[in-house]
Amino acid sequence: MNFKWLKRYMPRSLYGRAALILILPIVVIQLVVSVVFIQRLYEDVTRQMSQNMVLELGYLLDQVNQAPDLATAMQVIEPLQASLALQIVLPAATKGVERRGFADLSGRVITQTLRAGLEGVQAVDLLSQRKKIHLWMTTRHGSMQVGFDRLRVSARNPHQLLVLMLVTGVLMTVIAIIFLRNQLRPIKRLASASEAFGKGHIAQYSPRGATEVRAAGAAFLSMRARIERQIEQRTMMLSGVSHDLRTPLTRLKLGLSLMEPCSEVDDLKQDVADMQGLLDGFLDFAQGDAGEQPQEIDPVDLLRHAVENACRAGKDVAVSQVKGAPVKMMLRPVAISRALDNLIGNAVRYGTQARVGVVFNDRNLVISVEDNGPGIAKADREKALQPFSRLVPARNQNKGSGVGLGLSIALDIARTHGGNLRLGESETMGGLKADLILTR
Numbered sequence: 001m002n003f004k005w006l007k008r009y010m011p012r013s014l015y016g017r018a019a020l021i022l023i024l025p026i027v028v029i030q031l032v033v034s035v036v037f038i039q040r041l042y043e044d045v046t047r048q049m050s051q052n053m054v055l056e057l058g059y060l061l062d063q064v065n066q067a068p069d070l071a072t073a074m075q076v077i078e079p080l081q082a083s084l085a086l087q088i089v090l091p092a093a094t095k096g097v098e099r100r101g102f103a104d105l106s107g108r109v110i111t112q113t114l115r116a117g118l119e120g121v122q123a124v125d126l127l128s129q130r131k132k133i134h135l136w137m138t139t140r141h142g143s144m145q146v147g148f149d150r151l152r153v154s155a156r157n158p159h160q161l162l163v164l165m166l167v168t169g170v171l172m173t174v175i176a177i178i179f180l181r182n183q184l185r186p187i188k189r190l191a192s193a194s195e196a197f198g199k200g201h202i203a204q205y206s207p208r209g210a211t212e213v214r215a216a217g218a219a220f221l222s223m224r225a226r227i228e229r230q231i232e233q234r235t236m237m238l239s240g241v242s243h244d245l246r247t248p249l250t251r252l253k254l255g256l257s258l259m260e261p262c263s264e265v266d267d268l269k270q271d272v273a274d275m276q277g278l279l280d281g282f283l284d285f286a287q288g289d290a291g292e293q294p295q296e297i298d299p300v301d302l303l304r305h306a307v308e309n310a311c312r313a314g315k316d317v318a319v320s321q322v323k324g325a326p327v328k329m330m331l332r333p334v335a336i337s338r339a340l341d342n343l344i345g346n347a348v349r350y351g352t353q354a355r356v357g358v359v360f361n362d363r364n365l366v367i368s369v370e371d372n373g374p375g376i377a378k379a380d381r382e383k384a385l386q387p388f389s390r391l392v393p394a395r396n397q398n399k400g401s402g403v404g405l406g407l408s409i410a411l412d413i414a415r416t417h418g419g420n421l422r423l424g425e426s427e428t429m430g431g432l433k434a435d436l437i438l439t440r
């Protein structure tokens with residue numbers, strides 16, 4: 001059987017699902033018990049009690065009908081009134097009216113049983129007097145009215161059971177929800193600690209709750225520690241190497257500047273400049289956005305700033321559109337600027353023009369950088385995002401000294417802001433379209 005359609009109606013949160021698992025059986029059990037059990041039992045008891053009443057009334061009717069005249073009949077009735085606890089009026093003043101409450105389910109059973117067991121029942125009145133039943137029957141001496149307590153034919157207060165069940169049901173549900181909330185809190189804390197770590201924060205977290213949740217929490221902590229250690233090592237190694245190489249490089253530069261200018265020296269100078277560029281790239285990558293605190297800033301300002309910088313450097317870059325209502329967001333400005341510089345830098349390096357657009361959505365902000373270059377084939381996009389990967393070296397010739405870090409730095413920065421970097425094809429310009437997605 002396919003239960004996929006059911007998924008649409010299921011609550012999405014664990015809390016909702018667990019509550020449903022707890023509450024649904026309680027409600028179903030209560031419904032089944034009240035409808036099947038109570039209804040049947042109550043009807044059966046009422047029927048049996050009414051049948052007993054039929055025997056007594058039948059006896060009374062026989063006695064009255066056997067009396068030769070009204071006076072004897074009244075004499076016969078006299079002792080029976082007391083012994084059978086009946087209020088008898090003979091002859092009755094009226095013929096009586098059949099009356100029953102709309103929701104009086106047991107009343108239906110009483111009327112049915114009395115009519116089936118007794119001859120000459122004219123009317124059964126269950127309504128005009130509370131807790132009393134009046135019955136009119138035909139006798140030899142005219143119509144006879146008999147009154148008796150309703151409790152003699154139906155069970156006392158069946159509603160109490162229903163109310164009790166309902167109250168205990170609600171109480172147990174409330175208790176279950178409170179317990180459930182306590183059980184789910186550690187899972188929520190683990191989820192928010194992992195989410196924070198994904199965005200680059202180290203949130204205070206200690207495993208709590210049920211054994212399984214504790215185990216998951218402990219596993220998360222050791223994983224976080226290992227990742228932190230690795231990031232630290234990577235940063236130290238890259239920055240160490242880059243830093244140490246700077247000194248000999250500066251010496252080389254100095255040495256070259258003191259030499260007689262000739263084409264070979266110029267080539268060497270270019271090589272040294274390229275190496276300097278590579279080292280700057282390494283350092284940027286190694287630094288990441290560590291240490292920078294998020295601030296509330298307008299992303300459009302950052303974007304305009306990055307575009308202006310590129311224009312000042314003589315590049316053809318412009319803001320194409322700002323869609324949606326601009327809002328301030330919690331961002332790390334230096335990191336975001338670096339990501340934008342990398343994307344715009346790529347666009348004008350591999351193409352000649354770059355257009356930057358911003359779209360504010362309900363849940364995120366998308367900054368798109370489009371260019372008119374060759375773009376990146378679908379199959380290569382994932383590879384391009386990896387550190388130190390440069391695609392098709394021939395294509396990149398004479399495009400300056402790329403390290404292959406720009407896109408992976410931008411991706412890292414997007415992730416630490418809870419977002420992503422998506423590569424696609426620009427419809428308007430034909431080149432690459434890089435979407436920097438940042439969650440709000």
Ligand SMILES: Nc1ncnc2c1ncn2[C@@H]1O[C@H](COP(=O)(O)OP(=O)(O)OP(=O)(O)O)[C@@H](O)[C@H]1O
Nearest residue numbers: 346347350375384390391402403404405406407432
């Ligand atoms: N706008 C673009 N158009 C076409 N190809 C691109 C574009 N941007 C990046 N690429 C390809 O993706 C590869 C990786 O880009 P990335 O920015 O990571 O490195 P890079 O530009 O080579 O070096 P770096 O940015 O570190 O100086 C590039 O080598 C290039 O082949």
Ligand SMILES: [Mg+2]
Nearest residue numbers: 346402406407
């Ligand atoms: Mg680049």
